[in-house]
Amino acid sequence: MSLISPWRADFPALDALERQGQIYLDSAATAQKPQALIDALAHYYANGAANVHRAQHLPGAMATQAFEDTRHKVAEWLHADSCGQVVFTHGATSAFNLLAYGLEHLFQPGDEIVISALEHHANLLPWQQLAARRYLKLVVLALTPDGVIDVDAAAHLITARTRLLAVSQLSNVLGTWQPVGQLVALAKAQGALTVIDGAQGVVHGRHDVQALGCDFYVFSSHKLYGPDGVGVVFGRHQALAQLRHWQFGGEMVLQAGYHEATFRPAPLGFEAGTPPVSGVIGLGATLDYLNDVNQVAAAEHEARLHELLCAGLMLREGVQLVGRPQVALASFVVEGVHNADLAHLLTEQGIAVRAGHHCAIPLISSLGLSGAIRVSLGLYNDSEDLQRFFNALDQALELLR
Amino acid sequence: MSLPSDAQTALDTFDASLGWEQRARLLMQWGERLPSVADDEKVDEHLVDGCESKVWLLGNLEEGRWQFRAASDARLIRGLVALLLARVNGLSTQELQQVDLPDWFNQLGLSRQLSPSRSNGLNAVLQKMRGMADS
Numbered sequence: 125m126s127l128i129s130p131w132r133a134d135f136p137a138l139d140a141l142e143r144q145g146q147i148y149l150d151s152a153a154t155a156q157k158p159q160a161l162i163d164a165l166a167h168y169y170a171n172g173a174a175n176v177h178r179a180q181h182l183p184g185a186m187a188t189q190a191f192e193d194t195r196h197k198v199a200e201w202l203h204a205d206s207c208g209q210v211v212f213t214h215g216a217t218s219a220f221n222l223l224a225y226g227l228e229h230l231f232q233p234g235d236e237i238v239i240s241a242l243e244h245h246a247n248l249l250p251w252q253q254l255a256a257r258r259y260l261k262l263v264v265l266a267l268t269p270d271g272v273i274d275v276d277a278a279a280h281l282i283t284a285r286t287r288l289l290a291v292s293q294l295s296n297v298l299g300t301w302q303p304v305g306q307l308v309a310l311a312k313a314q315g316a317l318t319v320i321d322g323a324q325g326v327v328h329g330r331h332d333v334q335a336l337g338c339d340f341y342v343f344s345s346h347k348l349y350g351p352d353g354v355g356v357v358f359g360r361h362q363a364l365a366q367l368r369h370w371q372f373g374g375e376m377v378l379q380a381g382y383h384e385a386t387f388r389p390a391p392l393g394f395e396a397g398t399p400p401v402s403g404v405i406g407l408g409a410t411l412d413y414l415n416d417v418n419q420v421a422a423a424e425h426e427a428r429l430h431e432l433l434c435a436g437l438m439l440r441e442g443v444q445l446v447g448r449p450q451v452a453l454a455s456f457v458v459e460g461v462h463n464a465d466l467a468h469l470l471t472e473q474g475i476a477v478r479a480g481h482h483c484a485i486p487l488i489s490s491l492g493l494s495g496a497i498r499v500s501l502g503l504y505n506d507s508e509d510l511q512r513f514f515n516a517l518d519q520a521l522e523l524l525r
Numbered sequence: 526m527s528l529p530s531d532a533q534t535a536l537d538t539f540d541a542s543l544g545w546e547q548r549a550r551l552l553m554q555w556g557e558r559l560p561s562v563a564d565d566e567k568v569d570e571h572l573v574d575g576c577e578s579k580v581w582l583l584g585n586l587e588e589g590r591w592q593f594r595a596a597s598d599a600r601l602i603r604g605l606v607a608l609l610l611a612r613v614n615g616l617s618t619q620e621l622q623q624v625d626l627p628d629w630f631n632q633l634g635l636s637r638q639l640s641p642s643r644s645n646g647l648n649a650v651l652q653k654m655r656g657m658a659d660s
Binding site: 462463464465467468469472473479480495519523524 | 546548553577598599602
């Protein structure tokens, strides 16, 4: 039975890729963009670009209005209500670095930062390096065999020494939802700050940062069908108040002399220099588009595609899924076949999947793998895409065996 | 400068008009022709950094002529490296520094294998080889 995405036509690149003989199954790396976003970017550039928050002229006022509208839309997307603020950065990686540098003053030697074994490098290396700068202990939460952070074990590792917890909501390698609500509760009970990496999670389903209870929630626009170059940090008011200014420059300043300066509070105090104005406006248009997508229907479509993907992989001899993926993506290896060979032959057949370590080398190594192939899905994929992938996989395996 | 005979064979065999399956089969066949590397030579010193698969590359100057040997745990990169060695083995240092290797792969219809987004390691092998020739 075929599954047709009713949203595919909203993403012009899918047609263009098809004309180039490419099947796009790498949305977890970056997603294709809806026409609504492309129109918004073209409109902004064609009708008068302007810098935000500084000019009194009309183009400046309009750009600022559209920029700030997006801030509201993001807060609404995360159900933030009035419990916190949205800060724009230049990407999720910038966002984690902002937090790791801006919160550094809170740590004393011997304090502990808790992460998990499945973190993307973006939510690992900033904390690892902070730990090295401040002589902190980085505690790594273990996973169950299914690829989910072990909450029982975590309960013993999150202690009074824990000053901060930073965990991913949805694994970019394993495709497993993580028990972030429970982990946040454990950390809060110890008075620790909590950071959720929503880079993958935010794309699949609507989340509620108030219910999650986290202090910070980070994601990047480009995985959520928005422009690249834009990251988002949602922070609770009390948590943002503890964040020190990190990058200095234009517009984040209140008063400046040659030898001293005072700075703005959140959000503008953390948006030094010209922000990605067009990107933020584009993200706003993307959120408008996504708000018009029937979320129930989209989740159901994605779930059925994912089921097809996992079932098809498991059907094939020698194919081993990495963990037990629940949504959005599946990583796999094939017994006796090198990932690099398989990736080479899938590429030759126009299948755009990701091969390698997926920016999570410690996780891949701890699973005893040198890499894996990851197939990831977007709103716009059809079952036909998966059929093409499976045909290519079969051909590649036949050749390699 | 005439081509080494292996290189001429490669040119006669590979062609941009080949289908992907034929090309893959040929690459795997060429991979089997790689001069062997003993297990105790597969050490970090000879490992090429920046490859998705492991590639070991060793080179010696014999009477002023380069002789490279290589190994890999992946089959298609073995074939690509074999095609590279077919072009460079027997060259003097000066010739090795001058040979246009991207053009070589272009002539074989394999230029896409050298694109910067490819992490198959062919670029890294080329770089390591140049480093050896320059030192």
